[in-house]
Amino acid sequence: MKKILLKNAKLVDDIGVRKSDLLIEGEKIAAEEKRGFFAEEESKNQFKVIDLKGKYIFPGIIDAHTHYLLHSRGTVTADDFYQGSIAAAAGGVTTVIDYIDFPVDGDFKRSVAERKKEASDSIIDYNFHQVVQDFNENISKNLADLKDLGLASIKLFTTYKDVGYMIERDQWSELFKRLKEIEILPQVHAEDDALIQDLKEVYSRRNLTAPEFHPAIRPGITEALAVKEMGEEALQADMPLYIVHLSSAEGLEAVRDLRSRKAQIYAETAPHYLLLDSSYLKREEAQLYLMTPPLRSKYDNQKLWQGVSTGEFQVVATDHCAFNKEQKMQSNSSLEILPGIPGTETMLPLLYSSGVRNNRITIREMVEMLSVNPAKIFGLYPEKGSLEVGTDADLTVFDPNLEKKLTAENLHSAAGYSPYNDFTVKGYPVMTFRRGELIFADKLRAEKGSGKFIFAHSSSLLQTQNY
Template structure:
């Protein structure tokens, strides 16, 4: 059925204006004032007093991910439902690979996890843990047939995920030729391993030592090393979950030299700090993820980097584990605490409340950071990430004046705690549409499992045509 959204204020990364939106066959069919004739037989949605944003694009999630002898709590059903309630309509998850196995094996595994479960649209990044001739032969098919145009290289988690510098450099070289974006988890895993073993040998086992053995200098060093290799390869790099000034400085330096280096931060680094890991009764384990939370003064550095454009996106790094039964696996040994937290639902509201409402970023910057820039970088634009005729009708009707308290009692994530427990936020999604269909309507879930579609993405520096074909663009 056709729909028309009336009386709302449309906000994109570049414009803010009042207009009506006509939706037909899952896409935006018209935008204008007084579309009465066009919408004669349409369902009318009154958005008076609300903003209308393009659906959020979360570029960084880990749903149903194996880690540390357990599996992250939210799967593609609960995770995408929570994302929708939070105003996200597209996410990109990570396929983890095993050395020696065909890359398609990992991709098929993630398709099996997500198929018939997701309630919003989704895509995949692919981990590269090794580079050899066999892997290089498989990459064109990964891009052309699967539409996976971003590769993740871990510089940390020694003996688990960590790749060496040769693997990173050869991945950057291949990505340049193939039109892919290389992502890095930038921490010096070798030094972290040494500091971790030292801490344990000295009897330092509490959650705070997770942060103390992963100091910000090691994030800065790895970020700079990755940026240097990117410049040498004349390639493109996206640094995930930037947490500290040291990493921001390296990204800013690389960009000042004209390198194609992009940076993402996460809501947890914008509002939480290292002291949370010191909470008594093992409560600090709730805040163990990597990179770790930093000293509080880093928060304003990150906000300023978002405002100035040195960081461009906000990912959730969603990787939830229950406090009881999962996080507590690390009692007596902080290295056994599963890394990650439930973040996906609160990403958009925290950025609006702490960013827009407190004057740190503009309303248009908010849209760019939470949606548009990720859609452009990861080959989803303009199908996703904007409100324009022909784009998917992924829309968020958002009440900027609603006030609420974030809590595990009211969130829709599967985990038994919320890291932002008790935090007051201003601004809340009221209704969320994915391709013109309600997933959330008046704060009630109305979607269906399986309604989310897998999206094949365009190459880096290209845009996605309406029919899904690839086309050159400078967006």
């Protein structure tokens, strides 16, 4: 196969922005040189040449939080790994880190093997976080398997006790000790379950369960309480803790407080917590905007943007959990509506338009949050998340001037609706290379199943020698 020369683009990674030409050979980045360096070989027709004047090249974008083919409440999400990965590739995403349901018998070898099978028709690369809902001797022993299976992290819930997801408070301390021994990073979905149960009861009794009451039933204070409680545990255990989808000003305040006391707290937020607000839950078809944690006020949007601007968030990821309209509209009770929205495909363009274009973050900071940092934190770096010579040629080619309306017709999720229907972005990915192969440019170009599981080493947060 001919080498591919990507010329005249600007490269962006955590080193900075520079004018360089990139050479791809097979699945890898073969060279980075000053513009024009390859002119002689180029003139001898040795390469397939793609002129990317006016475009950027990023290390392949990573969505570190997706739920493809998620079985929930008697149904399954609209996007499986095939359709979900097509939408991801169209949005410049080359790797996702999805979730694995908890196996009640603690057999992680089986749970990982089964999930790998479900993911095998993906067109982009993938890794997983293993959900852990219980802790005992057997689970403690088996947790060590995760590392050998190529996983870097587990996910804990402080809520959803009613459906069995919640890890009991009295198990945290032993669990954290064990995670420290085996170098597995804990993630937490932080919402205080007891308070939410009380509020659910109060609102239900008064018949106030429509979508617009969802934020009142799960207010920001519940997030702050859970962040504090588990953050305290992490501090005691001298362990890093990664908080998924932080959604509220109160939650961010709790993170700040813990950090001021030297807790190692890492935080992720999602585009919808920055760009959508609770007024969407008063719209017609409000169900389409319901997820957990819920959308909050414009004040929260603003506080979270400040956090993004000042480096308080290490990762932006989407919590992509796509149900179609029919599934979403089955109920008008916030206690029953299937929670979750599609997001992976629109993550990069939204963050560029509203973050970089509005001078809230630099383009380099955007690339750190969407690629470099998740790769490091979840043990995929430098194979993913870097433009280093010799690593996977996962590349997102981005046209900063391309305008697009984020309507469902322009997107690829099987959800069939777009929560960002009202948004027009300027700046859009135009080519997506996964391990050297152009998998999306205007249309799908990859074979079903051409993505693969990427073996993770332990999180950079747990290594003595940090990258």
